[in-house]
Amino acid sequence: MISSNPIGVFDSGIGGISIWKELINHLPNENTIYLADSKNAPYGDRSKQEIIDLCVKNTELLLKKNCKIIVVACNTATTNAIDFLRATYKVPFIGIEPAIKPAALQTKSNAIGILATKGTLTSELFHSTSKKFTAGITVIEKVGEGLVPLIESDKIESIEMEQLLKKLLHPMLEKKIDYLVLGCSHYPFLIPQIKKIVGEGIKIIDSGEAVAKQTKAILLKNNLLNTCTTTSAHYLYSNANITTLTHLVKNISKSAKIAYLDF
Known part of the structure; x- marks a missing residue:
């Protein structure tokens, strides 16, 4: 080579x-x-x-x-x-793979959110990694259904995207997460939109x-x-x-x- x-x-x-x-x-x-x-x-x-x-x-x-x-x-x-x-x-x-480890080790509220695809959240590798690092921590997993098609269609800053993100993120905010793990390589493009919803107090991690x-x-x-x-x-x-x-x-x-x- x-x-x-x-x-x-x-x-x-x-x-x-x-x-x-x-x-x-x-x-x-x-x-x-x-x-x-x-x-x-x-x-x-x-x-x-x-x-x-x-x-x-x-x-x-x-x-x-x-x-x-x-x-x-x-x-x-x-x-x-x-x-x-x-x-x-x-x-x-x-x-x-989703950066579960740093989120689990650094959380102060003992609650972290993971936004990922169904294929990632249901995989054996994800489950083994999550089990290894998240004992005693509340983990709120959400399948980001619909996010990838909107990103692929150049609708990152659309009203549809804002509404969908609010629907996905509000259950995490209710559980007082302080870390949000982005478990799809598409999702970092949504960080500005996510920050508008979750505020500056939640740390967003990608890989x-x-x-x-x-x-x-x-x-x-x-x-x-x-x-x-x-x-x-x-x-x-x-x-x-x-x-x-x-x-x-x-x-x-x-x-x-x-x-x-x-x-």
């Missing part, structure tokens, strides 16, 4: 851009390829086998593009498919920075860190309308190239 080969990233749509943003911030010399599988979003409503099949499809496309490491920038895909991917392919995989740091650590461990300081190349592909993807990426990187790709 050549160190200048790109980092591959995939998600069930545009949500993983929140992870990709952290990757290019923490690893400025790295080249990247991002796949937004928006055609099949959200993964959270699908069966475990369907999720694995979609992850295999994405992985094989990224391997054809010579990616040296693959970041599964999707909570649902990680919790349902990453063990299979690691057992099947030689390339290193970095996963993403983007932790994923970027872990990716760097694994690249170093495998001698795959790109030390070349020439301008990095970033290629982002979507198999659906690229309007929302373009809108999000233009505020992060001016040099990134975005295109439709049928995969």
